[in-house]
Amino acid sequence: MKATIFDIQRGSFVDxxxxxxxxxxxxxxxxxxxxxxxxxxxxxxxxxxxxxxxIGCKKCKSVCKSKACILCGECAIYxxxxxxxxxxxxxxxxELFDIIARDxxxxxxxxxxxxxxxxxxxxxxxxxxxxxxxxxxxxxxxxDTAGNVPYESIERVMPYTDIFLYDIKCITKELxxxxxxxxxxxxxxxxxxxxxxxxxxxxxxxxIIGGFNDTEEELRKIKAFLDSLEIxxxxxxxxxxxxxxxxxxxxxxxxxxxxxxxGQMSAFREIFK
Amino acid sequence: xxxxxxxxxxxxxDGKMYVRPTPVAAVECPxxxxxxxxxxxxxxxxxxxxxxxxxEHMAFCGRFNFDGSVVGDAFKRGGHKYxxxxxxxxxxxxxxxxxxxxxxxxxxxxxxVLDIGLFGIMEKLKLSYFALEDERRDFSLALHKVAGTIxxxxxxxxxxxxxxxxxxxxENRKRLTRLANNLASVPKHGAKDFYQAVLxxxxxxxxxxxxxxTLDRYLQPYYDKGIADGTLTREEAKEYLQELFLMLQASTPxxxxxxxxxxxxxxxxxxxxxxxxxxxxxxxxxxxxSMVELPTYIPQVTLRWTEKTPTEVLYKVMDLERQDPHKRxxxxxxxxxxxxxxxxxxxxxxxxxxxTMVGCNEPAFLGAITGSNSKGNILRCVETLFHKRDEKILAxxxxxxxxxxxxxxxxxxxxxxxxxxxxxxxxxxxxxxxxSSLFFEECVYSAKSLTQGGGKTVTAxxxxxxxxxxxxxxxxxxxxxxxxKKITMAELIQALKNNWAGYEDTRTLILKTAEFFGNDxxxxxxxxxxxxxxxxxxxxxxxxxxxxxxxxxxxxGYNEHHKWFGEGTLATPDGRYSGQSLKFxxxxxxxxxxxxxxxxxxxxxxxxxxxxxxxxxxxxxxxxKSLIENEGSFRSLVLMxxxxxxxxxxxxxxxxxxxxxxxxAKKDPQSYSGLRVRxxxxxxYFVKLKPSIQDDIxxxxxxx
Ligand code: SF4
Ligand code: SF4
Numbered sequence: 001m002k003a004t005i006f007d008i009q010r011g012s013f014v015d016x017x018x019x020x021x022x023x024x025x026x027x028x029x030x031x032x033x034x035x036x037x038x039x040x041x042x043x044x045x046x047x048x049x050x051x052x053x054x055i056g057c058k059k060c061k062s063v064c065k066s067k068a069c070i071l072c073g074e075c076a077i078y079x080x081x082x083x084x085x086x087x088x089x090x091x092x093x094x095e096l097f098d099i100i101a102r103d104x105x106x107x108x109x110x111x112x113x114x115x116x117x118x119x120x121x122x123x124x125x126x127x128x129x130x131x132x133x134x135x136x137x138x139x140x141x142x143x144d145t146a147g148n149v150p151y152e153s154i155e156r157v158m159p160y161t162d163i164f165l166y167d168i169k170c171i172t173k174e175l176x177x178x179x180x181x182x183x184x185x186x187x188x189x190x191x192x193x194x195x196x197x198x199x200x201x202x203x204x205x206x207x208i209i210g211g212f213n214d215t216e217e218e219l220r221k222i223k224a225f226l227d228s229l230e231i232x233x234x235x236x237x238x239x240x241x242x243x244x245x246x247x248x249x250x251x252x253x254x255x256x257x258x259x260x261x262x263g264q265m266s267a268f269r270e271i272f273k
Numbered sequence: 274x275x276x277x278x279x280x281x282x283x284x285x286x287d288g289k290m291y292v293r294p295t296p297v298a299a300v301e302c303p304x305x306x307x308x309x310x311x312x313x314x315x316x317x318x319x320x321x322x323x324x325x326x327x328x329e330h331m332a333f334c335g336r337f338n339f340d341g342s343v344v345g346d347a348f349k350r351g352g353h354k355y356x357x358x359x360x361x362x363x364x365x366x367x368x369x370x371x372x373x374x375x376x377x378x379x380x381x382x383x384x385x386v387l388d389i390g391l392f393g394i395m396e397k398l399k400l401s402y403f404a405l406e407d408e409r410r411d412f413s414l415a416l417h418k419v420a421g422t423i424x425x426x427x428x429x430x431x432x433x434x435x436x437x438x439x440x441x442x443x444e445n446r447k448r449l450t451r452l453a454n455n456l457a458s459v460p461k462h463g464a465k466d467f468y469q470a471v472l473x474x475x476x477x478x479x480x481x482x483x484x485x486x487t488l489d490r491y492l493q494p495y496y497d498k499g500i501a502d503g504t505l506t507r508e509e510a511k512e513y514l515q516e517l518f519l520m521l522q523a524s525t526p527x528x529x530x531x532x533x534x535x536x537x538x539x540x541x542x543x544x545x546x547x548x549x550x551x552x553x554x555x556x557x558x559x560x561x562x563s564m565v566e567l568p569t570y571i572p573q574v575t576l577r578w579t580e581k582t583p584t585e586v587l588y589k590v591m592d593l594e595r596q597d598p599h600k601r602x603x604x605x606x607x608x609x610x611x612x613x614x615x616x617x618x619x620x621x622x623x624x625x626x627x628x629t630m631v632g633c634n635e636p637a638f639l640g641a642i643t644g645s646n647s648k649g650n651i652l653r654c655v656e657t658l659f660h661k662r663d664e665k666i667l668a669x670x671x672x673x674x675x676x677x678x679x680x681x682x683x684x685x686x687x688x689x690x691x692x693x694x695x696x697x698x699x700x701x702x703x704x705x706x707x708x709s710s711l712f713f714e715e716c717v718y719s720a721k722s723l724t725q726g727g728g729k730t731v732t733a734x735x736x737x738x739x740x741x742x743x744x745x746x747x748x749x750x751x752x753x754x755x756x757x758k759k760i761t762m763a764e765l766i767q768a769l770k771n772n773w774a775g776y777e778d779t780r781t782l783i784l785k786t787a788e789f790f791g792n793d794x795x796x797x798x799x800x801x802x803x804x805x806x807x808x809x810x811x812x813x814x815x816x817x818x819x820x821x822x823x824x825x826x827x828x829x830g831y832n833e834h835h836k837w838f839g840e841g842t843l844a845t846p847d848g849r850y851s852g853q854s855l856k857f858x859x860x861x862x863x864x865x866x867x868x869x870x871x872x873x874x875x876x877x878x879x880x881x882x883x884x885x886x887x888x889x890x891x892x893x894x895x896x897x898k899s900l901i902e903n904e905g906s907f908r909s910l911v912l913m914x915x916x917x918x919x920x921x922x923x924x925x926x927x928x929x930x931x932x933x934x935x936x937x938a939k940k941d942p943q944s945y946s947g948l949r950v951r952x953x954x955x956x957x958y959f960v961k962l963k964p965s966i967q968d969d970i971x972x973x974x975x976x977x
Contacts, residue, residue: 010793011871011913013906019871019913053942063778077785078778082942082960102793103871106916111909 002090003126006040006118010103016142016163016203018111021100025117026088030146031181032169033255034209036243040118045071045088048249053083060084085249093129097137100130104139112140112162121145124153131160144205147187147194154194163201166191170213171221179212188225195229203233208268210239210258219271234272238265274566278515280330282567285519288527290326294340297322309408312344313415313707317422319343320708325430327437329445332468333516334452335430335476336524347379347642347709347723348483356724359700365832370841371653371686372693373834375646375736377701378631379723381481381712382640383474383491390462390473391420397717405720412705413720419707424461427476431456467495467505471513475520481709482524482538484631485517485572486639489542489557496556507559514563522569534831537571541629543586544577544607547622551581561590565597573601575630578918580608588911594927595901603634603926606918610636613884614732617813618822624730633830634924635734635889640713642723643889644733644821647697648829649690650838652739652845652855654682655746660843663766672755679747680807687811690735695818702726702819726819733817734826734888737808738835739855744790744801745847745865749783752796759786769844772851784848784865785946791861793872801880809885826889829857858891864938864945864960870896871913878920890923898929 007024027043060075076084142163176184247254323337339345344352363374438449464470499505543553594602614625669675710716716727768776788794839854938945942960
């Protein structure tokens, strides 16, 4: 069994509690216009091309031995200006676990592995196997999900998961559809069920996107929804622009959003106190 | 910081507290006077003529400095004629592009003078005198004379202060009078309270202006007593400590380039006590807090961490470090060091725990010089293999055969570095050190100068420069030549002989795909462990000419040995061009560590199981500032570094950014392809970010 991932970040302090290894799975069924990992949307392995970095040396052409690209990655290795990059690689649960286990000693104090993406729950069987390897070896686990998956997928991983990092973007249906391309019906429904069935920790993560959900009204709606489920742990993540260069490499147009100010962020944090 | 300290601080930073030597005219000595007697005589006359620096703001006084006209202290080595000769020949002059001679630390032990005073030390000298012969008798007599001179000089200073106090306002007069009174009793006698203890160290620092050593241990009994009987408050203790630290800053003249460098007067707090307990106390914390509050560059302090150090202590000290704009705090691991000092060096536990950090980051035992400070070009053996013994390595059918050839060259170079070191030391050893030896218990006991091996618990630690280049070069050979067969040995040899010209693709392949040190892969960890195992096998059991055991270090110090060695070293398999500087200290740079901090720490912590590298080793961590912007992340960082020590890391110091690296990376993305930057929930290779964002990150980066 294999899954496609596009990055592994070891020694992460931000994707859940403690020190963590975060695995980014390729493939997502949302199309958030602000996505800062757009290279993770597609499930397929891809060649990224940063046109602005290309110096036109044609080295890539001379090293390529194939008529149609087989994504061997040779041209990316020899490109002198880092204009080409292979995005994505296949990995087995055991291979992935071996990498995670290298940092096992750092996972004390609540740390562990975080499975993120993309949408990691699009690979429920792969996840279940990797998670169970982690649990067998005493490694904590977290699933970072947008929740737009069949509930069965969540159920499959639940027994081996310590923490769900569950993204909520907004409550207003039309807004959700406009921002992410899908309705939030399933997402909210899944969260309700998860809260009922899951006895571990649920941490809600809300991206604050200037021009999308950065209104008190919308955030109060989220707050009310979470209150009704008696969910208290919430993290607000301000939108940032560090992913925008990837849109160029993918040849996708990007919608402009604004970065919320520190003042705005602290006012929003007050709502969730 | 109170107003008095603020005033002293201004004077210190203006360079006005440096005690200028008072020139003393030479006097003809009687012809029948022996060398030792004459040198001691000149020294005593010099001391007696030194004018103290007086200020109405002072609570402490009694520093003097040497001008080179007489045999001065053993750290600055003014007037040490043979050392000067050796320096002229070898200092900063690479020999065979393999070894350079460096300065040498000398770390006084203040326990004796604090306990029994100079009077007590003189008594000890008297007792042993009759058991000694010839030269040692003369030396013992000389020490006795110098001790008596310091006492008389202090009495003179006491009188001058009393005179000076008369014109001062009431508050100042009271303080100065107390100073005058106390200078009449210490360092002559043992210290009775915290103030006297600080005064003793303040004055005796003139005899060896290197390090105040294990300051919390010296002062703890006085601090406890004062707090318990109500004669001392925490505030007063802080004030005295701050004045002591200002004196350390003022020990370097402002015109010196060293005035603003944080590598001077390094000392320690915490660590294992002889009873096996962790020694970090409220006083240790007060020492660091007092120091960090001063806007000075000197001194710097290391926290000696033990398994018993509470996480909250590490957190607190790292927090102080995070807030310190002058970066004066470093961290070292007692578990690894004490194991090394007992098992490899064979020191009894009670002695092994009496070490401190000095200078840039060199371990030193109290009452001992550092037995070696020479630097070695550890990469030269790789150069020899590829540029001179290429036919041999071409015939090596597997990595093990290649490694055997490498180890032959390595050992041959290590032996030469070893021999050079003995040579530098034997030249320096022709000098006597009078004033410093007084504060080296073993020298008093044996009446042997510390320059001639008078100290007992001493290690020799040559600094091997280029160890990361060396490991990376071997990784390239193992991974890309033998395991994956991406490059042939013939091709690699040709590439290096041509300094990569015509082999640019080979170099690109190496830079982008080699599992360099710091990436914590099977290859990086097995190769680095194997290199350190070789070092262990070479050094274990070897002693230098004074009988000091050898340990390995990798730090650079102030001088550009890595550049000089690099200039003379041809291209190497790690992608290094001919003439390019070597890497110093253990760690990784230029974006070759692609897997992040935990991977780098794993490789560093795991490479030296035996502990042979517990000499002067440094791990510099350049961390992105955003990593510690919130409390949760900072706490995770603390836990990570605590675990790094548990895993066997010896040392770390932090920079929450590297502006220089980011600027270079922007100009030269190829060489920095693995350099990563992080923001919340996201990280990427710096070179892949938009120029405007790169600029933004550079702008947000704090200067070192
Ligand atoms: S990835 Fe391989 S096959 Fe595709 S263009 Fe590059 S070199 Fe050719
Ligand atoms: S090798 Fe890189 S820089 Fe050269 S043409 Fe190809 S993509 Fe552009």
